[in-house]
Amino acid sequence: MYSFWAVLVGFAYLSIFFLFLPWLCRHWPHSRFFRSGVNDPEIVRQILHENDLRISIAQDSLHNYVKKPTSAEGPVDLVVAVITINRDSDSVGQLGYLTQTVARVLSVVQNDRSEIFRNKIAFICNVDVKESQHSEAVYLSTVVRVISRFPNGTSTATPQGKFDVFEKEKSDYVFCLRQAYNYNPRYILMMEDDVLLNHDSFATLTHLLRSRVDLRKDNLIPWLFTKLYYPEKWQGYGFEPDKIGELIGIALLGGTVLALLAFVLSSRRFTTKTRISALFVVGAMTSTTVAVLVGRQHIQSWRRFSHYTHRLIRASDCCTQAVLYPESVVEGLAEYLSGVVCSIDFSVDLAIDAFARTHSLRRHLVEPNLCRHIGFVSTVRSYAKKAAEFLE
Numbered sequence: 001m002y003s004f005w006a007v008l009v010g011f012a013y014l015s016i017f018f019l020f021l022p023w024l025c026r027h028w029p030h031s032r033f034f035r036s037g038v039n040d041p042e043i044v045r046q047i048l049h050e051n052d053l054r055i056s057i058a059q060d061s062l063h064n065y066v067k068k069p070t071s072a073e074g075p076v077d078l079v080v081a082v083i084t085i086n087r088d089s090d091s092v093g094q095l096g097y098l099t100q101t102v103a104r105v106l107s108v109v110q111n112d113r114s115e116i117f118r119n120k121i122a123f124i125c126n127v128d129v130k131e132s133q134h135s136e137a138v139y140l141s142t143v144v145r146v147i148s149r150f151p152n153g154t155s156t157a158t159p160q161g162k163f164d165v166f167e168k169e170k171s172d173y174v175f176c177l178r179q180a181y182n183y184n185p186r187y188i189l190m191m192e193d194d195v196l197l198n199h200d201s202f203a204t205l206t207h208l209l210r211s212r213v214d215l216r217k218d219n220l221i222p223w224l225f226t227k228l229y230y231p232e233k234w235q236g237y238g239f240e241p242d243k244i245g246e247l248i249g250i251a252l253l254g255g256t257v258l259a260l261l262a263f264v265l266s267s268r269r270f271t272t273k274t275r276i277s278a279l280f281v282v283g284a285m286t287s288t289t290v291a292v293l294v295g296r297q298h299i300q301s302w303r304r305f306s307h308y309t310h311r312l313i314r315a316s317d318c319c320t321q322a323v324l325y326p327e328s329v330v331e332g333l334a335e336y337l338s339g340v341v342c343s344i345d346f347s348v349d350l351a352i353d354a355f356a357r358t359h360s361l362r363r364h365l366v367e368p369n370l371c372r373h374i375g376f377v378s379t380v381r382s383y384a385k386k387a388a389e390f391l392e
Contacts, residue, residue: 009282021293030232030295047376055096058103062143065106076185080105080122083176084193086134097194097375098136102144104196114206121183123147125176149175170342170351174334181330188325194375195321201228201370204307205324208366212312223362224329227315228322228370237296242313247288254287255280303368315365317353322371329361
């Protein structure tokens with residue numbers, strides 16, 4: 001009987017790690033079995049093809065959308081501000097990121113029935129120094145309100161005749177934040193123009209705000225923001241205490257399952273304490289190894305099945321793709337950002353995080369992400385990013 005279980009475990013080990021997992025995960029970014037160059041031409045073509053399909057869907061959605069009044073009736077619960085700047089997309093054609101982002105925002109706003117976000121307003125914040133040349137924003141102005149930072153090209157450049165890109169990014173953020181604050185809302189969602197909200201993102205936020213943030217009596221420390229996105233490439237297993245705890249939980253689960261199977265399926269003669277313990281160790285090591293190889297990003301995907309299974313964790317300083325602010329902190333944050341100078345070593349997300357630390361404010365991140373980043377071509381750093389990170 002012992003040799004039978006040894007052969008069975010060995011066969012299962014070889015099948016899992018040399019056949020099943022390599023086949024299953026061959027197209028999964030962030031898994032150890034995914035193999036691709038930094039910008040593999042085939043993956044780039046796939047991303048651009050998927051982007052074209054999304055543009056077509058977004059345009060159809062906008063075609064059927066009826067423009068709503070720019071002023072809401074009664075108190076405003078949520079303002080969604082989409083910050084945009086024209087991209088130099090000559091090398092890859094029309095990207096249509098803003099069109100996709102706005103179409104998804106309007107769809108979510110229109111269909112959401114969340115109690116906390118009953119009265120919602122969305123607008124585009126055009127921060128391009130030549131507003132009329134941002135043709136996508138001009139086109140979308142027939143559907144949604146567009147507020148321009150530089151109407152008629154009224155910009156003020158540096159003495160060298162150009163903006164510092166990181167300082168301008170910060171100033172743009174402050175301008176759009178203040179424009180959203182003018183509506184006097186309870187919450188402000190600041191979004192970049194290359195982000196697709198999940199269809200149930202507002203329902204998930206409502207659950208988290210009610211159960212974890214705003215309505216808990218023991219939550220005495222105010223919060224600065226709740227981030228809806230964090231780059232998946234940095235969501236893998238590491239040495240952080242919570243992630244180590246996850247691996248320990250997976251090990252205990254895997255070891256327990258294998259030990260129980262052996263106990264149920266084997267004869268009493270085989271189920272000695274030593275052998276069951278050995279199988280527990282084998283199950284624990286195997287399940288942990290599988291989790292690491294598959295990638296935490298995929299292991300945690302079960303949380304996407306319901307907004308009740310999402311969770312809030314402490315946010316890091318990166319990034320600003322989609323950030324929710326309560327009204328109470330906006331004025332102080334805008335004033336603080338106006339008084340600091342941003343650079344390549346101190347970008348706007350780091351400045352926002354510094355404000356939170358200075359004032360001892362909580363910083364939340366929703367996990368898994370409530371939106372998807374589609375910006376393969378960056379506006380700030382002027383290059384295409386690693387293509388595999390943008391596969392669906």
